[in-house]
Amino acid sequence: MKKEIDSIQNWLPFDEILNNGIIKLKDLSYVKILEIIPINFNLKSELEKEAILNSYKIFLKTCNFDLQILIQSNKENLEKHISNINIQKEVEDEKINEISNNYIKYIQELNKNKKSSNKVFYIIIKNKLINEKIEENIIEDLNDKYFIIKESLARCGNVVKDINEKEKVERLILSFVNKRLFYL
Numbered sequence: 001m002k003k004e005i006d007s008i009q010n011w012l013p014f015d016e017i018l019n020n021g022i023i024k025l026k027d028l029s030y031v032k033i034l035e036i037i038p039i040n041f042n043l044k045s046e047l048e049k050e051a052i053l054n055s056y057k058i059f060l061k062t063c064n065f066d067l068q069i070l071i072q073s074n075k076e077n078l079e080k081h082i083s084n085i086n087i088q089k090e091v092e093d094e095k096i097n098e099i100s101n102n103y104i105k106y107i108q109e110l111n112k113n114k115k116s117s118n119k120v121f122y123i124i125i126k127n128k129l130i131n132e133k134i135e136e137n138i139i140e141d142l143n144d145k146y147f148i149i150k151e152s153l154a155r156c157g158n159v160v161k162d163i164n165e166k167e168k169v170e171r172l173i174l175s176f177v178n179k180r181l182f183y184l
Contacts, residue, residue: 014173021164022139028129032142033169034149036121037159052156059152065145068124072176076118078111122172123149123160 015024023031041049082104089100125145127138150160163169 012173012177017166017169017173018139019166020139021162021166021169022142023169029126030129030135030138030142031124031126032146033163033172034123034125034146035161035163036123036153037161038121039157055152055155059149059156062148062152063145066126067145067149068126070122070124072120072122074118074120074175076111078107081107125149 013025013027015026017023021033023033025031039052041052044052085100085104089097125142127141127145129135129138146160146162150162153160163172
């Protein structure tokens, strides 16, 4: 007897990715993915931190709908940075070259041990198709939720980007399924 192997497409819950970047799931739910560009909270003063936390509390109270916060951590791609260092060290000073080479080894080792990573933050919002709703209403509701999140997080200093292109959503999903292929 042959054992049938399912493809990854059968395993994933996606029905299709619409041209506007919204994902239609097999259970007739719709999902919208938002990218969050965070602030560096550690660099803020105590007063600023308190204001940000208060704004975040308001954000949580404002969003009276389900959402998921997702963090993707990737190894930092250091090729461009190392290339810039190599260009800079083309000086004939032996000490500068030695320091540059040691620095390159150091950052490569940090990156190898996953101590140097790039974090990307996402918020995922979902809406379920109910008998009387039509697809356009669901998409409109998802967009309304996006604007609520965008406005609320802007008060915290964050930038919220709508991932509204089919190709970007496909690339993002692929980056989660096969992390070895991508440095986002």
